[in-house]
Amino acid sequence: MSGLRIVSTGRYIPEKCITNDDMKRFVDTSDEWIRSRTGIVTRYHADGEKTYEMATKAAKKALEGAKISYDDISLCIVATVSGDYATPSVACMVQRELSLREDIPVFDINAACSGFIYALGVCDRMLDEGENALIIGCERLSKILDFTDRSTCVLFGDGAGAAVVKKEKNGIFYSLMGATGNKEALFVGGVNEEESYVHMNGAEVFRFATGAIEKGIKRILEKANMSEDDIDMFVCHQANARIISHVQRRMHLPKEKMFMNLQKYGNTSGASIPIALDELFEQKLVKEGMKIIAVGFGGGLTWGSCLMEL
Numbered sequence: 001m002s003g004l005r006i007v008s009t010g011r012y013i014p015e016k017c018i019t020n021d022d023m024k025r026f027v028d029t030s031d032e033w034i035r036s037r038t039g040i041v042t043r044y045h046a047d048g049e050k051t052y053e054m055a056t057k058a059a060k061k062a063l064e065g066a067k068i069s070y071d072d073i074s075l076c077i078v079a080t081v082s083g084d085y086a087t088p089s090v091a092c093m094v095q096r097e098l099s100l101r102e103d104i105p106v107f108d109i110n111a112a113c114s115g116f117i118y119a120l121g122v123c124d125r126m127l128d129e130g131e132n133a134l135i136i137g138c139e140r141l142s143k144i145l146d147f148t149d150r151s152t153c154v155l156f157g158d159g160a161g162a163a164v165v166k167k168e169k170n171g172i173f174y175s176l177m178g179a180t181g182n183k184e185a186l187f188v189g190g191v192n193e194e195e196s197y198v199h200m201n202g203a204e205v206f207r208f209a210t211g212a213i214e215k216g217i218k219r220i221l222e223k224a225n226m227s228e229d230d231i232d233m234f235v236c237h238q239a240n241a242r243i244i245s246h247v248q249r250r251m252h253l254p255k256e257k258m259f260m261n262l263q264k265y266g267n268t269s270g271a272s273i274p275i276a277l278d279e280l281f282e283q284k285l286v287k288e289g290m291k292i293i294a295v296g297f298g299g300g301l302t303w304g305s306c307l308m309e310l
Contacts, residue, residue, distance in 0.1 A: 026148070290310045
């Protein structure tokens with residue numbers, strides 16, 4: 001059996017920090033209102049930076065940690081819903097910026113907040129044993145927010161996370177992905193449309209998200225023939241503290257195994273899981289040999305989960 005292993009990670013967060021008090025400049029809200037409903041304290045907004053520029057910066061950090069030549073990358077995937085252009089893709093722009101090989105597949109995935117999980121699953125199917133891939137989750141969501149809608153604009157932030165992964169013999173990796181076509185719960189209008197910003201039905205998204213996390217964890221454990229006790233850390237898409245806490249209590253999972261950093265970054269969509277992974281490694285909360293489950297859920301509606309050994 002062969003599977004993916006994370007070789008290294010990296011992240012990039014813009015300098016411009018937006019506090020809950022700062023949000024009062026845009027909408028009728030307060031620090032207490034935001035914290036109590038979401039757990040978010042700050043988020044970061046890109047100031048003049050392109051999506052591909054943030055993605056490239058995160059990628060460089062991951063590649064530095066991998067200690068491999070850029071020519072050793074056989075695949076590059078970017079998970080994003082906020083690319084700079086309809087085409088070229090963010091991945092193509094990263095390829096140009098890093099001078100990656102021109103004879104490799106390079107493309108974006110749009111699965112909203114599940115995008116990084118989708119990218120991992122696609123990687124596992126595309127890579128041959130011994131090959132490396134560069135996977136990036138990157139979002140500049142501040143450009144698609146309606147700053148008159150306090151139910152959405154306070155939630156989202158910008159950022160990028162990246163990972164170099166390798167297909168290895170004896171690697172442990174399982175993934176599941178799914179979707180239910182649903183525009184009513186969450187959508188962003190197309191390029192240059194009047195409604196080209198985030199629309200969300202919060203109550204419906206909460207119901208979907210909590211169910212998706214629980215389903216994602218249970219099904220991936222069944223596929224791997226493991227139990228919750230075999231898992232060292234659960235990394236959920238960082239959307240809302242109440243969503244993660246609800247699942248933790250409902251499934252009776254140890255609180256210390258449910259990683260959360262959304263209080264700092266807000267919901268960074270496809271970037272949230274790789275940013276979280278990079279913090280886990282940086283803080284030495286995970287180490288080689290540990291098993292983690294990562295779960296994403298987002299617009300589409302999409303969901304995905306994966307189980308891997310580090």
